[in-house]
Amino acid sequence: MHKLLAAALTCVVAAALAVGTGLGIVAALNATPDQPNVPLVRFNPTPTEGPASSPSPSGSPDASGSPSPGSGGSPAPDDTGASPPESSP
Helix, strand or coil: CHHHHHHHHHHHHHHHHHHHHHHHHHHHHHHCCCCCCCCCCCCCCCCCCCCCCCCCCCCCCCCCCCCCCCCCCCCCHHHHCCCCCCCCC
């Protein structure tokens, strides 16, 4: 009978300890202040530079209408380093 009483008392103490620990954790989590909702990065609604001063990323042709040197198309004869083939007369 003595062992049965000790086992029952141990179970009751363990259950009370578990409930107390759970309530303590919940109380500690509720006691922490809310984190401020401040963004880490802010973007300006208006650009600092005007659109005329920034270069176009599309690589548009220059004022003469010819394509820019790195824009593709046929390479200039000097770009390849090879001489053009000669035709025999």
